[in-house]
Amino acid sequence: MNNIQQFPFISVSGAPFERGVLYGQQAKERVHGSVRLYGQTLVHLGYSEQARKRLIDFFAKQIENFAPHYVEEMRGIAQGAGVTFEDIVMINARTEVLAKARAEKVEAVDSEPGDGCTGALILPERSATGNLIHGQNWDWRAECVETSIVLRVRNDNGPDFLTFVEAGGLARSGFNSAGVSITANYLESDRDFTQLGVPLSLIRRKVLEQEIFSLAMKAVGTTPKSCSNNIMLGMAEGFGIDFECTTNESFAIYPGEDGLIVHANHWVSEVALGKLVDMGLGQSPDSRYRDWRVRKLLNQKDKLGRADLKAAFFDDFGAPYSVCRPPRLGSHDNLSATVAMVIMEPAVGEMEVAPLPAIHKVFTRYSLKDEPVLVAA
Template sequence: MTNVQQFPFVSVSGTAHERGLQYGQQAADRVRGSTRLYGQTLINLGYSDQERNSLIGYFAKEIENFAPHYLDEMRGIAKGAGVDFQDIVMINARTEVLAKARAEKVKQADQEPGDGCTGALILPERSANGNLLHGQNWDWRAECADTSVVLRVRNDHGPDFLTFVEAGGLARSGFNSAGVSITANYLESERDFRQLGVPLSLIRRKVLEQDIFSLAIKAVATTPKSCSNNIMLGIAQGFGIDFECTTNESFPIYPGADHLIVHANHWVSPVALSKLQDMGCENSPDSHYRDWRVRKLLNTKEKLERQDLKNAFFDTFGTPYSVCRPPRPGSHDNLSATVAMVIMEPAVGEMEVAPLPALNRVFTRYSLTEEPRLSTPF
């Protein structure tokens, strides 16, 4: 077994600034790692200092208009970790930055690894214990296995939540104490960057702050975005829905007759495909079989457990362009890989996460109420 370091656990509480300060202090090394990874991204893509400051300033203003306490939290993270505030904004807006560079046909942007993902949601009708299960493989830079954390937020003005996230970011995959869960997958269309909107990471964070599911849906479906994205939502009480989102429109996908939702990185909504062009498959052609493989494997059993979801996400068909990607050479001296496998069961307040699952099958179990512990190895 390859010795892969498990993701650190960060637990915070208090005001937005206090939470950010605690976050930055507890995860300082990893936050600095994220800033090194992304702090020079715009410069590497050919942006001048003035252009870089203008773009980051724009996203900071959008964040302030959307939820000003997020900027308070980011300033706290920057102070706690001893990094520049602009670098924290950049971490939270890096999807938009890279997608914008691609939309503008910046040559270096095409050399970046695909920000892929394969996500799945299992409704209680298919779950062995009657609880909704929700999970994802996150495909990105292998280096992010050393710059990501699991963050628990004790929230005085909303539900507590757990999120797996790049250090310095406010949210990625996660769930809250009201039972709302979220994962997201990269999509691309010709509508991207006809407008600029709220960074996707902050929309995910907004979802996790909702104790009413319809308000979580509203945050996903109605918030203006800069680029396309697929966002999968679940609620522990027994419902799930997927939204393929453009900058100004969203297309719902409901569970099928098999009580599953599975999604990778290509558009599947017939309505969406009648109205826009899928621009992302050039960078992730494997998407067309990754979601098919996960659904096929899940449908080999009538009743499903967490382990069955893990088994599907460990699939190696088409390797190294598989559901579970081993590290392979990317660009700019980086590696592309499945950085993490995330398995959530919101009804019991638990999330299991394995770093670099193609190399490591040891999970850490994180909880809304308990301290982390290693899960039984696969």
């Protein structure tokens, strides 16, 4: 972790399979890194070869039913990177696989670090530029600093988009040229795996393909899921909303009177808490104060810019169980950390990303139009 590199920038265009091949070729080394991290996950969790095939085939079928061109693109990524299609499905469905193992109380899943995250959205009335600002700290395996990328897709059939994502994945945090932005945080409930649905990474991708914000909300709110998740959406025209999602229902959280949405890894909606049980606080008890800290810090100023959101996300209160998590040992010697800080201003088509921000406060500015440039914190 001493020689921290900025996240590579991959830009692709063309038909789904064609751009998948280009993606796989350009990100080949990092895709192989993702495969090493996740390719053997099902083996480690005790799945037999037959059971592994059955689960991967199920998710591939769900993806194909949801959007066939995602399967084409994933096959292209596999070909371009020289890995199997099943490996790419596993990268895109790893949240579901790990959550399923956790729900089934598979002992080996305890070796996985907590998939944290603290997200925030600033409405234009609180923004110094008058533009919506949307960001997130992504907490997960520290090794993913070496397997993540920023992907730009020039889309023939929809808006162009920019996404920070694990190599081989189709989307994570990002925004599109129509001004729709998305971040997502881990949640857990007692409804998880009462059904199986579309992998969350593909729902995020679906959001980034929408030119109309209401259709982005529909993709989040109505797509069946295998497990819970929190999804925050922004609209460059001046609106934001957060959806606490379980398998078959979503609960909307609107910006407060302070013009902010802040969310960590516990359920907040009173309606949701009246219907389900939060099962995730044992994994991330620090969630209780992470969102409180970010809101408190942001509300110290009237008008807020990207630098202010960065400063709130750099917060080390409660370290190492802090908003900005330094690399720390988890179970079985896994390193857990804030892998990336992502700050987006969709109206100007820019995203700033810093790898391992607790120890490396250097950002790269990525753009829908221009080449990446280094910027100060």
